[in-house]
Amino acid sequence: MPQDYSEAARWYRKAAEQGHAGGQVGLGLMYLTGRGVPQDHAEALRWFRKAAEQGEAIAQLTLGSMYEEGRGARQDYAEAVRWYREAAEQGDDNGQFALGLMYNNGRGVKQDYAEALRWYRKAADQGNAAAQSNLGVMYAKGQGVPQDYAEAVRWYRKAADQGHADAQTDLGVMYAKGQGVRRTTPRPPAGPAKPPTRGTLVPRPSSVRCTRKAKGCRRTTLLLSPGFAKPPTRGSPPPRATSVTCTPTAKGRRKDYVEAHMWLSLAASRTSGDDQKKFADARELLAKKMTAQQMAEAQRRAREWKPKSGENTGTSRMK
Numbered sequence: 001m002p003q004d005y006s007e008a009a010r011w012y013r014k015a016a017e018q019g020h021a022g023g024q025v026g027l028g029l030m031y032l033t034g035r036g037v038p039q040d041h042a043e044a045l046r047w048f049r050k051a052a053e054q055g056e057a058i059a060q061l062t063l064g065s066m067y068e069e070g071r072g073a074r075q076d077y078a079e080a081v082r083w084y085r086e087a088a089e090q091g092d093d094n095g096q097f098a099l100g101l102m103y104n105n106g107r108g109v110k111q112d113y114a115e116a117l118r119w120y121r122k123a124a125d126q127g128n129a130a131a132q133s134n135l136g137v138m139y140a141k142g143q144g145v146p147q148d149y150a151e152a153v154r155w156y157r158k159a160a161d162q163g164h165a166d167a168q169t170d171l172g173v174m175y176a177k178g179q180g181v182r183r184t185t186p187r188p189p190a191g192p193a194k195p196p197t198r199g200t201l202v203p204r205p206s207s208v209r210c211t212r213k214a215k216g217c218r219r220t221t222l223l224l225s226p227g228f229a230k231p232p233t234r235g236s237p238p239p240r241a242t243s244v245t246c247t248p249t250a251k252g253r254r255k256d257y258v259e260a261h262m263w264l265s266l267a268a269s270r271t272s273g274d275d276q277k278k279f280a281d282a283r284e285l286l287a288k289k290m291t292a293q294q295m296a297e298a299q300r301r302a303r304e305w306k307p308k309s310g311e312n313t314g315t316s317r318m319k
Contacts, residue, residue, distance in 0.1 A: 077108030149180025
């Protein structure tokens, strides 16, 4: 059967005029897009409202979007929030994301990062990639929660694995800066170590806990290296340095240019125009810091990457 939008609109109208919510949504979409009927946002709004008042979540979401953008009616953020909330409270993940965005930006409601976070999390837990990405931003910036780079990376990765370009870029930046991530590629091999000269101090780890309470630190006791210092007299302890230093273990703080380059490449391949140029430029700047071997590995990972399917990628991002 050939595609026929006019005939589709005719049957949607028959159902819509009998009060069928699905028919009302279908007819509203035809007026919204101008398929089978002349495009008419006001008429689309009228039919979406009828379906929304019957509890149809997709109609509530679309109605909210039209009020937010001022299509078919005067722009009205408060009315947009009202309809987004109706959809969100039914468990619609896009409605939850949209409501979170309104709280995030202070549109139609007082700006409230904690409330934005709450709605993003509801949507993110259902697999909404846009909500996962924005949740990552909030953890990275410490908005509504204590700043937590590791948690930001966790949510960026969930969205990035679904192909969300913004999240892929943000994840790439986290790897480039070494924020909240662990190195996934080995460091370039170090050159041969030079033997210590006579009397040099050699760091040796001690089992004694660090006197300063610093997470991820280890105590380092400095001893004169054996064979190069004057031997101690019988029964005397080995000479020790008087100071104790705490050396960060750098857990979760290692830059990984290979992983960063991969995510920036993926983001550039999934966008166009100014966004694509921005991601490509960031990738090229990073490439200048990489070896040929690292570049080859990053390109291999980008070629072999496959998005996780079956989850909602969402439609928008923080503004």
